[in-house]
Amino acid sequence: MIQNLRTEVKKLLKDKKVDIVIGWEKGSLPLSSTPLFIHKEEDVDRLIFDETCRNNLTTYLTKDKRKLGKTYDKVGIIVKGCDARSIVLYSIEQQIKRENIVIIGVPCNGVLEKKKILQKTENEEILELKIDGKNVHLKGRDFDLSIPLNEVLCDSCLTCRYPDAPVHDIFIGKPRKEIDIKDEYKKVTDFEKKSSEERWEYIKEEYSKCIRCYACRNVCPACYCNECFVDQNDPQWIGKTPEVTDSIIFHLIRNLHVAGRCVDCGACVSACPVDLDLRIMNKKVEKEIKERFDYTAGLDINEKPAMASYCENEKQDFIMG
Amino acid sequence: MIKIKKSEFSEFIKNLQKNYSVFAPVTDGKATAFKKIKSADDINNKILNTKRSPKEIFFPQSEVLFQYTERGMEVPKREEKPFAIWGMRNCDTKSLLMLDNVFGEAHQMPKKDMYKDPYWKEKYDNCLVFNLACNEPLSTCFCNWFGGGPFDKTGSDIFVVETDDSYIFEAVSDKGKKFLKEFKTAEEISDKEIKKIEKLKETAESYLAEKQDVSSLFSKTKEIWDEPIWDEIAAKCVNCGACAFVCPTCHCFDVSDEGKGNKGKRIRLWDSCMFAIFTKEASGHNPRSQSTQRVRQRVMHKYNYFMDNYDEHLCTGCGRCVVVCPVNLDIREVIKKILDYKK
Ligand code: SF4
Ligand code: SF4
Ligand code: SF4
Ligand code: SF4
Numbered sequence: 313m314i315q316n317l318r319t320e321v322k323k324l325l326k327d328k329k330v331d332i333v334i335g336w337e338k339g340s341l342p343l344s345s346t347p348l349f350i351h352k353e354e355d356v357d358r359l360i361f362d363e364t365c366r367n368n369l370t371t372y373l374t375k376d377k378r379k380l381g382k383t384y385d386k387v388g389i390i391v392k393g394c395d396a397r398s399i400v401l402y403s404i405e406q407q408i409k410r411e412n413i414v415i416i417g418v419p420c421n422g423v424l425e426k427k428k429i430l431q432k433t434e435n436e437e438i439l440e441l442k443i444d445g446k447n448v449h450l451k452g453r454d455f456d457l458s459i460p461l462n463e464v465l466c467d468s469c470l471t472c473r474y475p476d477a478p479v480h481d482i483f484i485g486k487p488r489k490e491i492d493i494k495d496e497y498k499k500v501t502d503f504e505k506k507s508s509e510e511r512w513e514y515i516k517e518e519y520s521k522c523i524r525c526y527a528c529r530n531v532c533p534a535c536y537c538n539e540c541f542v543d544q545n546d547p548q549w550i551g552k553t554p555e556v557t558d559s560i561i562f563h564l565i566r567n568l569h570v571a572g573r574c575v576d577c578g579a580c581v582s583a584c585p586v587d588l589d590l591r592i593m594n595k596k597v598e599k600e601i602k603e604r605f606d607y608t609a610g611l612d613i614n615e616k617p618a619m620a621s622y623c624e625n626e627k628q629d630f631i632m633g
Numbered sequence: 634m635i636k637i638k639k640s641e642f643s644e645f646i647k648n649l650q651k652n653y654s655v656f657a658p659v660t661d662g663k664a665t666a667f668k669k670i671k672s673a674d675d676i677n678n679k680i681l682n683t684k685r686s687p688k689e690i691f692f693p694q695s696e697v698l699f700q701y702t703e704r705g706m707e708v709p710k711r712e713e714k715p716f717a718i719w720g721m722r723n724c725d726t727k728s729l730l731m732l733d734n735v736f737g738e739a740h741q742m743p744k745k746d747m748y749k750d751p752y753w754k755e756k757y758d759n760c761l762v763f764n765l766a767c768n769e770p771l772s773t774c775f776c777n778w779f780g781g782g783p784f785d786k787t788g789s790d791i792f793v794v795e796t797d798d799s800y801i802f803e804a805v806s807d808k809g810k811k812f813l814k815e816f817k818t819a820e821e822i823s824d825k826e827i828k829k830i831e832k833l834k835e836t837a838e839s840y841l842a843e844k845q846d847v848s849s850l851f852s853k854t855k856e857i858w859d860e861p862i863w864d865e866i867a868a869k870c871v872n873c874g875a876c877a878f879v880c881p882t883c884h885c886f887d888v889s890d891e892g893k894g895n896k897g898k899r900i901r902l903w904d905s906c907m908f909a910i911f912t913k914e915a916s917g918h919n920p921r922s923q924s925t926q927r928v929r930q931r932v933m934h935k936y937n938y939f940m941d942n943y944d945e946h947l948c949t950g951c952g953r954c955v956v957v958c959p960v961n962l963d964i965r966e967v968i969k970k971i972l973d974y975k976k
Binding site: 339340341344345346347349367371372437439453517521523524525526527529530531539543545548551552553554555579582583585586587 | 661662664684685694695769771772773840868869871872873874875877878879887889891900902905908909910955956957959960961962963965966
């Protein structure tokens with residue numbers, strides 16, 4: 313697979329079909345890969361794709377920082393299923409021109425969740441990682457552990473219907489169509505069953521951990537505003553402290569800003585340095601949108617997004633009266 | 634040097650709490666941090682590098698500087714007891730000396746008569762620092778690059794080594810000596826135990842990765858300030874504040890007023906040069922509007938500007954940023970890239 317990927321990328325660069333290709337290379341820590349920006353053919357051999365390729369690289373296409381989607385005429389980008397859906401979102405929201413992006417899909421078996429792995433090793437440092445098919449082998453100073461891959465995959469991957477880019481220009485191998493997932497919203501429905509006090513306690517406890525570093529926002533493909541509401545200070549919409557009231561407002565507003573746009577790539581979850589459960593609320597909003605508008609973000613470039621369309625016979629039970 | 638048995642540890646902490654507010658590494662939810670503890674049971678001595686650095690004990694992420702009403706203003710009342718910090722590592726104790734250069738005076742360089750921050754001083758000046766030796770450094774530890782080490786004692790009042798059955802205490806500062814003198818229950822240690830410490834130290838040092846010579850880092854950073862290498866270094870940074878917020882030495886802050894009607898407060902908050910808004914001026918102009926400029930600022934501040942002011946690098950090699958960076962932008966690789974760069 314990786315050889316085919318490298319060959320394709322080399323060809324694209326050689327034929328001047330792209331100016332740059334964004335992919336992953338081996339990182340400096342056993343559980344991490346790191347983004348790779350390829351301008352020259354000789355760098356192509358550094359490309360990898362495996363279960364450590366967590367980052368949603370499409371974030372580099374937008375945002376004040378890089379705008380690679382605008383700096384270069386033609387950008388090649390290697391994507392998992394969720395990442396590809398972010399590009400669909402960019403295109404609908406006119407952040408990129410679809411024809412400027414060469415989407416290179418790779419078959420995704422899911423990516424590792426660092427936090428789950430560290431739970432398995434009881435926070436002992438991992439010095440070596442090997443993955444063979446269905447198992448993950450971990451080595452540390454005093455342990456040697458084999459665990460089934462699906463016990464340490466990101467929650468997003470465990471409920472992913474579209475592991476292979478639903479929209480792409482090139483696909484390495486054969487893309488799988490939609491996968492049938494039964495309990496996609498189990499965590500959400502379990503959460504909904506709790507009493508409102510219990511839910512509030514959980515949310516309060518989780519969000520009180522936030523250190524307002526904004527890693528979640530900055531890696532998120534859906535968060536590309538030139539100026540985020542939390543950064544505005546005239547007027548200042550919300551307090552800047554890590555107090556739980558301020559954090560909750562930040563997160564709940566972000567939840568609404570990414571409503572119908574979040575592709576559940578899990579980038580925010582893996583970026584968070586304090587392991588906050590960012591997914592539960594995103595998934596709750598996603599479920600609402602699915603049920604009310606039968607809409608899934610990032611599947612169809614021509615479909616109007618849920619939050620940008622209106623239909624008279626939509627459920628209106630949220631209007632009090 | 635004296636020792637206490639591990640079985641006496643609870644009692645020791647209890648006694649310490651009589652005169653001090655004791656902070657120590659704890660597991661708080663899923664994250665680890667230095668927190669004020671209730672009893673020794675809260676302490677987790679296994680944690681090598683807490684996720685959140687102990688700088689927040691003295692320089693909290695958000696700190697009310699004063700409150701006001703129409704009748705006047707007041708500074709919030711603080712803790713009466715001095716602080717004792719148990720279980721700091723060398724990379725953290727050294728960071729306190731650096732921060733004291735900026736905010737305090739206990740360690741400020743002679744003739745650099747600079748601003749002294751009362752909020753820092755009231756917490757830091759009377760505190761007692763117990764530095765716990767690192768028996769098992771992590772693969773991300775690189776304190777040895779900056780002159781520190783798992784058994785280095787710089788910045789501690791009392792240096793502590795954990796052996797299989799005891800904690801061995803060595804007074805380092807005058808404050809530490811005074812404290813240990815008042816100890817009645819502890820026993821003196823034997824030659825055998827001194828050998829044991831030597832052995833532990835050797836093993837710990839063998840775990841550290843190879844030391845990088847950083848003696849030219851200062852001049853090199855200055856030379857390459859306007860070279861294109863920064864674009865390459867910064868390319869993957871997403872400009873979050875994760876690295877700065879977990880860093881024990883980063884100390885930039887913002888001041889924010891929160892008021893309503895006649896009441897309000899002024900708060901000091903951590904800030905980071907990685908954020909776009911950090912240098913945004915009231916006119917709308919932003920001298921560091923580009924990600925590359927911001928990454929360069931962080932690296933320059935650590936390995937050049939701070940050196941200019943205080944003769945040391947603003948980095949202790951704790952490796953926290955290496956662990957948290959969501960895009961694995963590894964500061965050790967940045968340093969190596971800079972050192973290897975040829976114009
Ligand atoms: S909110 Fe999180 S999961 Fe959703 S698109 Fe953004 S980073 Fe991905
Ligand atoms: S990444 Fe985590 S700590 Fe940082 S702002 Fe997001 S939720 Fe808070
Ligand atoms: S960097 Fe050095 S001092 Fe810090 S935890 Fe690691 S070994 Fe200990
Ligand atoms: S270096 Fe990493 S942690 Fe620091 S701002 Fe950049 S992306 Fe965030």
